[in-house]
Amino acid sequence: MRAHIITFGCQMNEYDSHLVASELVSLGWELVDSVEEADFVLVNTCAVRGKPVEKVRSLLGQLRKEKERRGLLIGLMGCLAQLDEGQQMARKFGVDILLGPGALTSLPEALKANEKFWDLTFREDVLDYIPPPPKGALSAHVTIIRGCNHHCTYCIVPTTRGPEVSRHPDLILKEIEMLKKAGVVEITLLGQNVNSYGKDQPGFPSFAELLRMVGGMGIPRVRFLTSHPVNFTDDIIEAIAETPAITRYIHLPVQSGSDRVLRRMAREYRRAHYLERIRKIREALPDVVLSTDIIVGFPGETEEDFQETLSLYDEVGYDQAYMFIYSPRPGTPAYKHFQDLPREVKVERLQRLIEKQKEWSYRRNLEWVGKKVEVLVRGVAKEEGYVQGHDRGNHPVLIPAHQAPTPGLYQVEIKQATPHLLFGEVVGATVPGPIPLPVA
Numbered sequence: 544m545r546a547h548i549i550t551f552g553c554q555m556n557e558y559d560s561h562l563v564a565s566e567l568v569s570l571g572w573e574l575v576d577s578v579e580e581a582d583f584v585l586v587n588t589c590a591v592r593g594k595p596v597e598k599v600r601s602l603l604g605q606l607r608k609e610k611e612r613r614g615l616l617i618g619l620m621g622c623l624a625q626l627d628e629g630q631q632m633a634r635k636f637g638v639d640i641l642l643g644p645g646a647l648t649s650l651p652e653a654l655k656a657n658e659k660f661w662d663l664t665f666r667e668d669v670l671d672y673i674p675p676p677p678k679g680a681l682s683a684h685v686t687i688i689r690g691c692n693h694h695c696t697y698c699i700v701p702t703t704r705g706p707e708v709s710r711h712p713d714l715i716l717k718e719i720e721m722l723k724k725a726g727v728v729e730i731t732l733l734g735q736n737v738n739s740y741g742k743d744q745p746g747f748p749s750f751a752e753l754l755r756m757v758g759g760m761g762i763p764r765v766r767f768l769t770s771h772p773v774n775f776t777d778d779i780i781e782a783i784a785e786t787p788a789i790t791r792y793i794h795l796p797v798q799s800g801s802d803r804v805l806r807r808m809a810r811e812y813r814r815a816h817y818l819e820r821i822r823k824i825r826e827a828l829p830d831v832v833l834s835t836d837i838i839v840g841f842p843g844e845t846e847e848d849f850q851e852t853l854s855l856y857d858e859v860g861y862d863q864a865y866m867f868i869y870s871p872r873p874g875t876p877a878y879k880h881f882q883d884l885p886r887e888v889k890v891e892r893l894q895r896l897i898e899k900q901k902e903w904s905y906r907r908n909l910e911w912v913g914k915k916v917e918v919l920v921r922g923v924a925k926e927e928g929y930v931q932g933h934d935r936g937n938h939p940v941l942i943p944a945h946q947a948p949t950p951g952l953y954q955v956e957i958k959q960a961t962p963h964l965l966f967g968e969v970v971g972a973t974v975p976g977p978i979p980l981p982v983a
């Protein structure tokens with residue numbers, strides 16, 4: 544029997560897809576790369592904005608046709624599956640198996656059941672499951688905490704993923720040890736809010752303590768995603784500064800630069816607090832690379848509010864930003880209580896913000912020209928004749944292919960920068976990886 548998994552959304556979803564893929568393999572399934580070859584298609588969904596939801600709707604339409612034509616088992620998992628919106632779609636398009644983000648370990652049972660199987664519970668054993676290392680990977684994700692205890696008014700995640708539950712540190716360390724043995728050189732610790740790690744379980748280490756533990760395991764690079772400005776405390780900054788394995792890349796979503804908007808978003812901090820965190824981070828980590836998430840056109844956002852976001856951007860001078868147009872999500876407080884702004888206003892503000900982001904990214908990228916960085920080369924680039932990797936600041940770096948013939952860690956001198964990319968030349972290899980590159 545052959546299965547194909549299609550993944551939308553964030554790194555948490557990528558991790559979860561890997562988790563269910565390894566469940567399937569242990570049950571004797573073969574994983575295939577296309578719908579056409581598969582007897583079972585499992586769609587891992589994202590519900591954070593309207594766009595990924597619409598993509599799933601049209602995909603389910605195609606899968607239903609395929610099912611009518613030749614018989615096919617269809618599964619829906621992830622955030623959308625947890626919501627009424629997803630369940631209505633599942634009924635309409637003949638989905639057989641529906642698993643919420645907390646029910647992934649019900650998959651074996653679901654496949655045994657000869658009828659529709661829906662599970663929306665939050666099972667404790669989801670946290671216990673240790674997926675085997677992804678084959679040949681140099682970089683891997685490890686979930687350390689699931690769920691979110693914040694209640695940002697625009698966000699559906701607290702509904703879909705439930706409250707914060709930290710994974711036992713023994714399981715995290717065991718999983719990382721296995722990844723290290725398999726040749727992984729970069730670990731990303733994952734959670735909707737990693738900074739809160741351990742708070743829900745008495746006796747667990749704090750996030751800062753966990754960072755020091757993982758940083759001491761001999762993995763060359765340790766990163767983490769995502770942080771919250773309220774929970775990004777001084778002990779975390781100190782742990783990063785004192786642990787060389789932890790990369791100097793911090794993603795700290797700000798969402799807006801206006802206090803009025805932050806209040807309506809229920810972000811629990813104000814602009815001054817956020818800027819103070821950034822000041823502290825820069826003071827302790829002078830070479831830090833900073834990125835953020837920003838929502839433009841939140842309900843009630845005025846031109847003055849938006850100007851505050853632009854001026855905050857200038858004050859921080861982000862290296863990178865992920866910018867989103869506000870998308871009203873059914874089930875969120877903002878959807879219920881606030882009026883969405885006209886689309887033209889949101890699109891026009893996004894364009895201005897993208898201009899700002901490009902200027903800053905170019906400026907920041909230029910600062911790296913002439914410097915030596917360590918690049919984790921992962922494969923051939925879209926640009927002909929180049930391989931692509933990323934440095935410890937998460938910048939994408941292109942290198943002439945003949946200089947880095949195998950994936951792995953290389954010492955690279957940056958020669959050139961664009962707003963989106965750094966170009967470099969290899970000056971030395973540290974840990975060449977085990978997998979040969981596909982011929983370019």
Ligand code: 5AD
Pocket residue numbers: 591592697698699796798836837838867868869870871872
């Ligand atoms: N509309 C637009 N962006 C959103 N995000 C979360 N919910 C919404 C929404 N309703 C963004 C936030 C968050 C990122 C993962 O997605 O910026 O940090």
Ligand code: SF4
Pocket residue numbers: 691692693694695698699700701735736771
């Ligand atoms: Fe959503 Fe806010 Fe939690 Fe992030 S911190 S997952 S934006 S509720």
